[in-house]
């Protein structure tokens with residue numbers, strides 16, 4: 001199965017594309033793994049990855065937020081990243097954002 005490693009919450013986690021994943025994606029806490037459904041488009045994969053990252057943050061920190069609130073935040077974060085790639089590239093590179 002195709003997989004990548006990501007850094008999150010001070011840990012290295014696995015993100016795996018799985019043809020048997022029944023949902024769009026899921027966070028598997030015990031395995032430290034996010035699985036994405038193999039039939040998703042690249043855009044859906046990206047949005048689902050952001051969603052599952054928030055699911056991981058929620059579960060590992062025992063945050064009490066509803067699934068609908070988590071979904072709204074995930075969609076807005078994904079859209080902010082997608083719609084402002086140059087800004088986030090500069091932020092990540094540690095460059096000046098203003099001026």
Ligand SMILES: [Zn+2]
Nearest residue numbers: 051055067070
């Ligand atoms: Zn969810």
